[in-house]
Amino acid sequence: MSTKSKEFPLNFTETTGPITTSAKPWAVDKKAMRLFLSMMKNPPVAVELWDGDRIRTCRQQPDITIKVKNRQALWGLILNPEFKLGEAYSMGDLDVEGDMVKLVEIGSTHLPEFLDNRSPLGKALNLLSRKARRNTLAGSRHHIHHHYDLSNEFYELWLDRDHMQYTCAYFESLDQTIEQAQCAKLHHVCRKLRLKPGDEVIEAGCGWGGLGLFMAKEYGAKVKAYNISHEQIKYAQEKAKREGFQDRVEYVEDDYRNASGTCDVFVSVGMLEHVGRKNYKVLGGVIDRCLREDGRGFIHTIGRNRPRPMNRWIEKRIFPGAYPPTLKEMMDIFEPYSFSVLDVENLRLHYAKTLEHWLQRYEASLDTVRQMFDENFVRAWRLYLSGSIAAFRVGDLQLFQVLFQRPLDNNVPWTREHLYPGQ
Amino acid sequence: MSTKSKEFPLNFTETTGPITTSAKPWAVDKKAMRLFLSMMKNPPVAVELWDGDRIRTCRQQPDITIKVKNRQALWGLILNPEFKLGEAYSMGDLDVEGDMVKLVEIGSTHLPEFLDNRSPLGKALNLLSRKARRNTLAGSRHHIHHHYDLSNEFYELWLDRDHMQYTCAYFESLDQTIEQAQCAKLHHVCRKLRLKPGDEVIEAGCGWGGLGLFMAKEYGAKVKAYNISHEQIKYAQEKAKREGFQDRVEYVEDDYRNASGTCDVFVSVGMLEHVGRKNYKVLGGVIDRCLREDGRGFIHTIGRNRPRPMNRWIEKRIFPGAYPPTLKEMMDIFEPYSFSVLDVENLRLHYAKTLEHWLQRYEASLDTVRQMFDENFVRAWRLYLSGSIAAFRVGDLQLFQVLFQRPLDNNVPWTREHLYPGQ
Numbered sequence: 064m065s066t067k068s069k070e071f072p073l074n075f076t077e078t079t080g081p082i083t084t085s086a087k088p089w090a091v092d093k094k095a096m097r098l099f100l101s102m103m104k105n106p107p108v109a110v111e112l113w114d115g116d117r118i119r120t121c122r123q124q125p126d127i128t129i130k131v132k133n134r135q136a137l138w139g140l141i142l143n144p145e146f147k148l149g150e151a152y153s154m155g156d157l158d159v160e161g162d163m164v165k166l167v168e169i170g171s172t173h174l175p176e177f178l179d180n181r182s183p184l185g186k187a188l189n190l191l192s193r194k195a196r197r198n199t200l201a202g203s204r205h206h207i208h209h210h211y212d213l214s215n216e217f218y219e220l221w222l223d224r225d226h227m228q229y230t231c232a233y234f235e236s237l238d239q240t241i242e243q244a245q246c247a248k249l250h251h252v253c254r255k256l257r258l259k260p261g262d263e264v265i266e267a268g269c270g271w272g273g274l275g276l277f278m279a280k281e282y283g284a285k286v287k288a289y290n291i292s293h294e295q296i297k298y299a300q301e302k303a304k305r306e307g308f309q310d311r312v313e314y315v316e317d318d319y320r321n322a323s324g325t326c327d328v329f330v331s332v333g334m335l336e337h338v339g340r341k342n343y344k345v346l347g348g349v350i351d352r353c354l355r356e357d358g359r360g361f362i363h364t365i366g367r368n369r370p371r372p373m374n375r376w377i378e379k380r381i382f383p384g385a386y387p388p389t390l391k392e393m394m395d396i397f398e399p400y401s402f403s404v405l406d407v408e409n410l411r412l413h414y415a416k417t418l419e420h421w422l423q424r425y426e427a428s429l430d431t432v433r434q435m436f437d438e439n440f441v442r443a444w445r446l447y448l449s450g451s452i453a454a455f456r457v458g459d460l461q462l463f464q465v466l467f468q469r470p471l472d473n474n475v476p477w478t479r480e481h482l483y484p485g486q
Numbered sequence: 487m488s489t490k491s492k493e494f495p496l497n498f499t500e501t502t503g504p505i506t507t508s509a510k511p512w513a514v515d516k517k518a519m520r521l522f523l524s525m526m527k528n529p530p531v532a533v534e535l536w537d538g539d540r541i542r543t544c545r546q547q548p549d550i551t552i553k554v555k556n557r558q559a560l561w562g563l564i565l566n567p568e569f570k571l572g573e574a575y576s577m578g579d580l581d582v583e584g585d586m587v588k589l590v591e592i593g594s595t596h597l598p599e600f601l602d603n604r605s606p607l608g609k610a611l612n613l614l615s616r617k618a619r620r621n622t623l624a625g626s627r628h629h630i631h632h633h634y635d636l637s638n639e640f641y642e643l644w645l646d647r648d649h650m651q652y653t654c655a656y657f658e659s660l661d662q663t664i665e666q667a668q669c670a671k672l673h674h675v676c677r678k679l680r681l682k683p684g685d686e687v688i689e690a691g692c693g694w695g696g697l698g699l700f701m702a703k704e705y706g707a708k709v710k711a712y713n714i715s716h717e718q719i720k721y722a723q724e725k726a727k728r729e730g731f732q733d734r735v736e737y738v739e740d741d742y743r744n745a746s747g748t749c750d751v752f753v754s755v756g757m758l759e760h761v762g763r764k765n766y767k768v769l770g771g772v773i774d775r776c777l778r779e780d781g782r783g784f785i786h787t788i789g790r791n792r793p794r795p796m797n798r799w800i801e802k803r804i805f806p807g808a809y810p811p812t813l814k815e816m817m818d819i820f821e822p823y824s825f826s827v828l829d830v831e832n833l834r835l836h837y838a839k840t841l842e843h844w845l846q847r848y849e850a851s852l853d854t855v856r857q858m859f860d861e862n863f864v865r866a867w868r869l870y871l872s873g874s875i876a877a878f879r880v881g882d883l884q885l886f887q888v889l890f891q892r893p894l895d896n897n898v899p900w901t902r903e904h905l906y907p908g909q
Contacts, residue, residue, distance in 0.1 A: 482902070
């Protein structure tokens with residue numbers, strides 16, 4: 064690993080270690096934190112200040128302790144918790160003892176409305192803490208590079224070993240391993256699409272190529288898969304060649320908007336989050352251009368119950384340009400072209416479970432991660448994975464799988480029973 | 487049957503028999519019809535004029551002959567086919583020899599865009615042929631009375647005998663009878679809702695009470711069901727009493743907006759079509775008011791792939807105030823209250839199949855229908871049922887089943903396998 068890649072990922076421009084201070088907390092610091100906790104409905108959380116003093120407003124013994132190292136972190140947490148929790152934690156200005164997932168769950172469900180993303184104050188904070196990120200062809204390339212080109216070795220540490228799926232798995236039962244559940248997800252997707260030998264597939268946003276290779280190997284499909292992440296495409300191409308499927312799966316380093324040719328199946332798993340609302344009609348147009356009259360289409364994406372911007376910290380530090388749509392917003396892909404939505408399934412809790420597996424492996428691989436990246440990165444990713452578990456558990460995020468066809472196509476399975484074979 | 491009920495249903499104010507004419511068709515009549523047929527992409531349809539002359543532009547032998555009895559019907563068909571086909575056919579100014587379903591399918595798929603509902607001309611014709619119909623409390627009562635209070639005996643002639651379901655059935659296999667498929671539908675709905683003994687249900691728009699009674703009898707639920715159709719409520723109450731379930735199912739003659747109390751399950755099958763877009767947020771508010779924190783909600787409705795007004799003739803003669811929403815429009819029920827959509831299933835072809843069963847029974851009961859209503863009615867309902875089959879077959883109409891819960895409720899089945907027991 065070069066020093067460059069150690070520094071790149073999170074673009075921290077501030078100091079990367081905690082600001083240490085010898086100044087004692089003032090009475091107003093403590094009063095403000097006490098007020099903040101009571102507005103958060105007195106959660107089972109204690110806040111330990113840099114002089115060792117502990118503040119809590121709950122009656123029971125706190126499950127979680129937030130250790131705040133300086134005044135800046137304290138006031139950031141109070142005034143802009145959605146953003147500053149992440150900033151302060153990843154820079155070491157704040158430590159968490161106890162269950163970090165639970166802490167974010169509390170934050171998500173107890174945050175007073177005036178601090179919410181959609182409140183006037185929240186919107187103002189949004190504007191302050193983020194530049195507009197446009198998913199133009201160049202913008203998308205930059206945003207995707209930021210996250211997915213971190214390093215293939217890094218993702219290999221904690222994703223499933225067989226298919227490198229960086230999207231929600233499908234747990235047919237709770238005791239499945241992440242490898243089993245990702246394999247089940249790939250089958251679930253292929254069954255929804257009624258994939259059969261010889262089918263020509265266009266895949267938009269193919270990650271490390273797992274789905275495309277699976278479709279070719281397990282279902283005899285012929286796949287053309289697009290992705291703008293250079294690292295991922297290289298990885299996918301090498302793997303397909305190694306396994307002797309380079310003639311059945313073509314990995315193209317290009318934007319989905321440049322997809323060419325026609326297909327029996329259009330599939331996109333985990334790309335829509337990066338497409339941006341303004342481009343939904345464009346995406347629909349790409350599908351309309353490519354999908355044959357009897358073709359099947361499928362989109363798998365993180366979503367929302369109601370519109371709201373991405374968490375500011377995640378958007379700035381982890382996923383620039385990302386936006387999880389509501390079902391209503393997603394319909395802008397389908398309605399202009401009269402695509403007929405056949406099936407929507409919400410797999411929210413499967414994503415929480417998937418992330419639990421990822422976080423467990425991530426924590427088990429910390430020594431290796433520390434050789435790759437600095438401590439800011441290690442902490443930021445712990446918070447990102449934990450916070451995502453929380454977001455799916457408390458219904459802040461959803462996972463939608465949407466199956467669709469042409470409006471005149473009557474070749475539709477009579478029931479969805481075929482999705483549950485041998486169960 | 488009183489004379490009044492014979493005349494009421496369709497409110498025809500024009501003559502109820504064909505206008506007979508001795509005037510020969512002009513050359514311009516024939517030219518215009520020929521042009522119309524060629525704009526319709528030369529379908530396998532012949533038009534026989536009132537002097538016996540036959541016009542066709544297709545090469546093959548026509549499957550269908552439209553017999554036009556006078557000039558008024560001819561020009562109505564050419565200039566405003568979506569509305570005037572129904573008007574002329576039901577009044578006897580036009581006859582159809584051959585498959586009426588196929589004729590409407592051709593009309594739906596080949597109509598030139600400038601005559602379409604969404605075109606400027608189409609929108610102007612919309613305005614001309616329809617008064618604004620508002621689903622206020624009083625307006626809804628009037629609209630529902632128009633259709634559902636026709637006569638219980640009439641609907642008994644052709645709906646399934648066991649549960650009187652005037653909504654889409656669910657054919658587990660194609661050889662099921664309509665009785666079996668409606669029973670399967672009721673189970674499918676109850677399974678989606680994970681209905682269990684003791685569950686308290688609020689049903690909005692209960693028809694003749696079939697679902698409510700089924701939920702009480704088969705699942706041990708306690709149901710409060712609302713409907714503003716006096717005839718239907720009376721029928722439902724009497725049946726529940728006859729079967730000894732009057733303590734388990736309460737049928738209330740009132741608007742869904744007046745639903746009171748709280749429930750474990752909120753269900754509405756086939757009512758949303760009559761709610762009107764402007765009231766979706768109101769409906770969502772009613773559900774939000776009634777549904778407990780761990781409750782399940784379900785809406786079953788006719789829908790569209792993209793927004794367009796109801797067919798003008800159906801809206802005027804059959805279903806005043808009706809509007810089938812797109813999924814995007816439906817989200818106005820759920821988003822404002824952060825309901826989480828868990829499952830959407832599109833059963834479009836099941837409704838085509840359901841209507842085929844209904845039409846077959848309707849035709850077999852014509853003698854009895856003629857004792858109840860006049861010939862205009864008989865013809866109008868034949869066209870309505872045939873046209874509806876066509877609309878579902880060509881994807882002009884969809885059938886959406888939407889399951890939803892509260893955002894924080896994690897009691898969600900891990901897969902949808904439980905919907906397919908023993909298959």
